[in-house]
Amino acid sequence: MYKICNKIVLIALCFFYSYTKAQIVPLNNIGNITNVLSESSGITYIAPNRLYTHNDSGGNDEIYELDTLGNLIRAISINSANNSDWEDITKDDLNNIYIGDFGNNNNDRTNLRVYKIMSPTSFSGNSVSAALISFNYPDQTMFPPSPSKRNYDAEGFIWYNDSLYIFTKNRTAPFNGYCKMYKIPAAPGNYTAVLCDSILLCNTAQSDCWVTSAALSPDKTHLALLNNNKIWWFSCFEGTHFFSGSMATATLSSSTQKEGITFKNNHQVYITDELNTADNSGGNLYKADLSDYLQMAYVSIIPDTISCNNCTLTVDSFVGALSWSNGMFGPSITPNYTGWHSVIANSLNNCAVKDSVYISYLQGLNDNAENNITILLNEINTNDISGTVLNAQNTTCTLQLTDVTGKLITSSTIQIVQKNQTFSLPVHLKNGMYLLGVSNTEIHKTFKIMNVN
Numbered sequence: 001m002y003k004i005c006n007k008i009v010l011i012a013l014c015f016f017y018s019y020t021k022a023q024i025v026p027l028n029n030i031g032n033i034t035n036v037l038s039e040s041s042g043i044t045y046i047a048p049n050r051l052y053t054h055n056d057s058g059g060n061d062e063i064y065e066l067d068t069l070g071n072l073i074r075a076i077s078i079n080s081a082n083n084s085d086w087e088d089i090t091k092d093d094l095n096n097i098y099i100g101d102f103g104n105n106n107n108d109r110t111n112l113r114v115y116k117i118m119s120p121t122s123f124s125g126n127s128v129s130a131a132l133i134s135f136n137y138p139d140q141t142m143f144p145p146s147p148s149k150r151n152y153d154a155e156g157f158i159w160y161n162d163s164l165y166i167f168t169k170n171r172t173a174p175f176n177g178y179c180k181m182y183k184i185p186a187a188p189g190n191y192t193a194v195l196c197d198s199i200l201l202c203n204t205a206q207s208d209c210w211v212t213s214a215a216l217s218p219d220k221t222h223l224a225l226l227n228n229n230k231i232w233w234f235s236c237f238e239g240t241h242f243f244s245g246s247m248a249t250a251t252l253s254s255s256t257q258k259e260g261i262t263f264k265n266n267h268q269v270y271i272t273d274e275l276n277t278a279d280n281s282g283g284n285l286y287k288a289d290l291s292d293y294l295q296m297a298y299v300s301i302i303p304d305t306i307s308c309n310n311c312t313l314t315v316d317s318f319v320g321a322l323s324w325s326n327g328m329f330g331p332s333i334t335p336n337y338t339g340w341h342s343v344i345a346n347s348l349n350n351c352a353v354k355d356s357v358y359i360s361y362l363q364g365l366n367d368n369a370e371n372n373i374t375i376l377l378n379e380i381n382t383n384d385i386s387g388t389v390l391n392a393q394n395t396t397c398t399l400q401l402t403d404v405t406g407k408l409i410t411s412s413t414i415q416i417v418q419k420n421q422t423f424s425l426p427v428h429l430k431n432g433m434y435l436l437g438v439s440n441t442e443i444h445k446t447f448k449i450m451n452v453n
Contacts, residue, residue, distance in 0.1 A: 025231070025293075026253045027271065027286040031070040034283035040272035041155075042088035042213060043260035046095050046121055051285075053260060053272060057085035057103055065120060068270075070285040077127040081115045087155040088213050088260070090164075092186060095119035098164060099130075104153040107144040107171065112136060114157075114164060116188065131188040133164075138192050147173040151180055155259065156214030156225060160240055162186050166193065167211045167225060177203035179211050179225070181243065199243040201225070201232060213261045215269065222294050222349075224269065229255035233293050236351040246350040250293050256282040267291045295319050297347035299355050307360040307435060307448060311335060315355070320347035335359050338446070360435060360446045375438060375447050378422075382431075385449070386424040389438070393419050400437040401425060401449075409434065 033040060033053075041056035050073070051066040061081045065073040078099070085103025092098070099115040115130040140152050153169040168180040177200050182193040202209040213226040223234040223242045230251050237245025252258070252271075260272035268289050275283030299318040306313075314332040315322065324333050325342040335341050342356040377387040389397060395416050401409040414423050434449040 024253055025250045025288050025290060027288050030068070030285045030287055032283050033066065033070045033272065033285050034275050036064050036066065036070075036072045038283075039259075039274045040283075040285075041086060041259045041274070042090075042100070043262045043270055043272050044089045044091050044097065044215075045262045045264050045270060046091060046119070050121065051262070051270060052089060052091075052097060052120060054086050054089060054099065055083065056087070056259070056274070057083065059083050059086065063089065063097070063099065063120075066285070068264075074126055076120060076125075078115060078117060079127055079129045080132075081130045084109075084111070088157050090157055090159050090215075090262075091119075092159040092162075095121055098133075098157070098159060098186065100154070100157050100166070102154045102157075102166065105171070107140075107150040107152045109152075110136070110143055114184070116186070133184065133186070133188055134190040135184045135193050136191075137182065138195055148176075151178065154182075155210075155212045158214050158216040158223070159186055160216060160220065163240075165196070165214075165240065165242075167214050169210045169212070170206070175203065175206050175209070177201055177209050183240075196240070197243045199247070212257075212259045215261045215263050217263045217266045217294065219266050221296075222263075222266070224261055224263070226258055226261040226271070228258050231261070231290075233290075233349045235294070235296070235347075235349045246352070248293060248349040250290065252288075267294045293347075293349045295347060295349075297345040297351045297353045299343055299345035299353055301341075301343065301355050301357040303357070305358045305360070307446070311359060313341060313357060313359075315343060315345070318345045320345045320351075375436065377449075380449060382429045383427060384424060385427055385436070386422065389414070389416055389421045389423060390419065392416050392421070392440070395440045397438055397440050399423065399425060400439075401427065402435050402437065403432070 037055045039056040040053045043051055043053045045051055049068050052063050054063045061083050062075050062077045064075050067073060084101050086099055086101050087103040088100040090098050096119055097117045102112045112135050114133040117128045117130050137152050150171040151168050153171050154166050155169045157164055157166040164184050164186050166182045170178055178198050179201050180198045181196045183196050184191045184193045211225045215224045225232040230249050233248045233250060234242045234245045256273040258271055258273040262270050271286040273282040273284060297320045299315045301313060302316055312332055312334050322329055323344045338360055340356050340358050342354055344352055344354045346352045374390040375387055376390055379386045393416055397416055398413050400411045410425060410427055412425055436447045436449055438445050
């Protein structure tokens with residue numbers, strides 16, 4: 001979309017968001033679930049209104065089906081399974097359930113596994129058989145390894161495109177703060193996991209840097225890693241290159257032993273925490289809305305090319321904080337030079353997008369001007385553009401005719417030996433609007449040509 005005008009104002013279509021937004025994510029406490037299970041250690045959601053969770057290590061070999069108010073619907077026994085240290089639960093696109101039995105506090109387990117069951121929505125009974133997925137870490141050779149290498153515990157995983165992605169809970173000493181991501185097939189068998197990536201989440205206290213659960217948004221564009229007091233958000237990634245995307249940290253409104261997170265939709269999550277018997281805190285089901293963090297940055301300047309005098313540029317829609325190429329930060333600027341002007345928008349989750357517009361400053365044809373070069377057109381038609389170059393002598397001028405997109409139509413170089421030098425450009429033009437650039441070694445000016453007949 002292109003426009004030619006003497007003055008153009010582009011209207012903003014939404015309000016400006018900035019980094020002054022509150023960074024604390026409020027948790028809506030739906031209710032206590034300790035009457036169902038004592039240590040919820042993972043949660044997943046199946047639309048339209050079912051949640052599935054399980055107890056931590058030593059609990060019964062069963063998962064619990066809840067409604068979205070935290071009420072127990074049924075307990076489902078998992079045949080041929082053993083709750084050695086169940087730490088997280090996730091689902092695939094067919095609602096098959098995966099239970100991660102890979103808790104490994106001492107980094108000495110040699111029987112890491114995942115149990116896979118059919119979708120609980122496909123049967124009404126209270127028991128189901130599980131298929132076994134066994135795995136080992138490719139870079140672990142000692143059980144346990146030396147303290148500085150103890151990064152083989154895990155409490156979070158997700159399903160993506162027929163594979164499971166496991167995120168470690170770092171127990172290194174001295175603590176180095178890195179979370180590793182491993183991949184295994186989401187099919188029964190015995191596998192050596194693939195180490196895909198790692199990232200430094202933080203290097204302060206271990207409890208502030210531990211990953212206790214993981215979840216992927218339904219549209220596969222946002223990864224959430226949970227901690228007791230925060231969520232690490234990953235966005236703007238391609239495929240499963242989660243750590244190559246943009247990372248932001250959202251602080252939660254309470255600091256309890258949170259061990260389960262799942263997406264209800266692309267902007268709402270459910271979270272569970274374990275009961276702390278010392279102060280009777282936790283043991284609850286929470287819901288949170290993360291629209292601010294999950295919304296992608298968007299910015300657009302319409303059109304892409306503008307020819308005008310004293311333009312005001314305003315982005316038509318954006319989320320986050322804006323930064324223009326001229327150093328301004330507001331939603332609108334008045335550019336003061338011919339050339340590209342760009343703007344970058346950063347959302348709260350640090351995703352960034354950019355848009356640009358090319359500004360041509362025009363002097364109307366046949367207008368008087370104080371600058372050295374002015375054009376007086378004698379004739380404009382589909383086969384010829386002729387005119388006179390005023391206020392210039394003893395110089396060489398280049399004439400360039402383009403359409404409004406900048407595509408070159410024709411060009412010519414003329415020697416100007418005296419004032420009022422005439423010129424003629426043979427052309428084959430359709431009806432429309434064009435730009436005529438005139439330049440020498442000192443000056444470049446652009447003139448609009450309208451209504452070619």
